[in-house]
Amino acid sequence: MSGxxxxxxxxxMGSRYGGLxxxxxxxxxxxAIIDYSIHDALDSGFSKVVFVIRRDIETAFKEFLGDRWTGxxxxxxxxxxxDDLPAPFSKPEAREKPWGTGHAIWVARNQIETPFLVIxxxxxxxxxSFALAAKKLGKAEDGEKADYCMVGYRxxxxxxxxxxxxxxxxxxxxxxxxxxxxxxxAIGRGEKGDLFHKGGDEHKAFEGNELTxxxxxxxxxxxxxxxxxxxxxxLKTQGQEEKxxxxxxxxxxxxxxxxEAEVEVLDTDEQWFGVTYREDRDAVKSRLMGLIEKGxxxxxx
Numbered sequence: 001m002s003g004x005x006x007x008x009x010x011x012x013m014g015s016r017y018g019g020l021x022x023x024x025x026x027x028x029x030x031x032a033i034i035d036y037s038i039h040d041a042l043d044s045g046f047s048k049v050v051f052v053i054r055r056d057i058e059t060a061f062k063e064f065l066g067d068r069w070t071g072x073x074x075x076x077x078x079x080x081x082x083d084d085l086p087a088p089f090s091k092p093e094a095r096e097k098p099w100g101t102g103h104a105i106w107v108a109r110n111q112i113e114t115p116f117l118v119i120x121x122x123x124x125x126x127x128x129s130f131a132l133a134a135k136k137l138g139k140a141e142d143g144e145k146a147d148y149c150m151v152g153y154r155x156x157x158x159x160x161x162x163x164x165x166x167x168x169x170x171x172x173x174x175x176x177x178x179x180x181x182x183x184x185x186a187i188g189r190g191e192k193g194d195l196f197h198k199g200g201d202e203h204k205a206f207e208g209n210e211l212t213x214x215x216x217x218x219x220x221x222x223x224x225x226x227x228x229x230x231x232x233x234x235l236k237t238q239g240q241e242e243k244x245x246x247x248x249x250x251x252x253x254x255x256x257x258x259x260e261a262e263v264e265v266l267d268t269d270e271q272w273f274g275v276t277y278r279e280d281r282d283a284v285k286s287r288l289m290g291l292i293e294k295g296x297x298x299x300x301x
Contacts, residue, residue, distance in 0.1 A: 003047040010121030029300035100245030126270030146261035149218040156208030162279035164188035168213035178263035
């Protein structure tokens with residue numbers, strides 16, 4: 001039996017970063033963050049990687065990957081195109097913005113037939129997180145409810161040193177299942193190191209150990225049918241809005257509240273880091289070198 005698949009969302013525009021951060025070299029041998037994710041997934045028993053990208057970056061993306069992973073793990077591509085929508089919907093003429101992470105996952109429906117893990121292409125998640133997810137997905141099986149999972153990080157382990165971030169703060173039930181995800185924008189550190197969110201008139205303090213979603217969700221293939229339903233409803237009600245998006249945490253929260261799915265939370269103490277801002281790049285390079293010096297990764301993948 002083959003292992004689970006890894007679905008890498010790499011179609012983002014990178015407007016705050018100012019370039020294709022998905023393939024920006026940050027490792028000592030020219031590796032991008034996605035290379036370390038593939039390395040960790042391969043070590044954890046994943047057998048296939050599907051990249052969700054845009055058509056306009058296909059050539060650059062494939063040239064960057066080269067033959068680094070050829071013969072080591074199966075790689076396929078799915079394309080997040082604005083006109084790839086459930087019938088009878090069509091793309092509004094003025095629409096230019098991608099439809100969001102819910103749509104990005106749905107476009108890979110023809111490439112994945114096994115349980116799979118979703119990650120962002122520009123986020124570093126840590127080897128332990130992939131191992132947790134692989135173990136869970138290896139036995140995932142839908143019953144009366146869909147059998148999903150989410151790797152949960154501690155908020156203090158997910159911040160950028162160069163600006164505020166948006167994060168989904170999670171609540172769980174007594175059994176450790178995900179109950180809800182509430183999105184907060186503009187989370188950062190104060191001058192004394194305190195964590196806070198300030199958006200409009202709302203101000204909230206955090207302790208730092210809050211369970212946080214970093215869009216690292218594990219699904220069985222049943223999610224594609226649910227996503228098609230949710231996407232159709234979204235398009236019917238918000239499809240004419242030029243900047244509306246369907247987010248996967250919102251879809252997951254709805255499936256939980258409707259009783260159609262349960263989501264096991266896999267608690268990790270791994271340190272997340274990523275390239276939200278251009279200024280994050282040097283910190284990412286430094287952290288990767290630190291992991292290489294500790295023997296976590298080889299000098300060249």
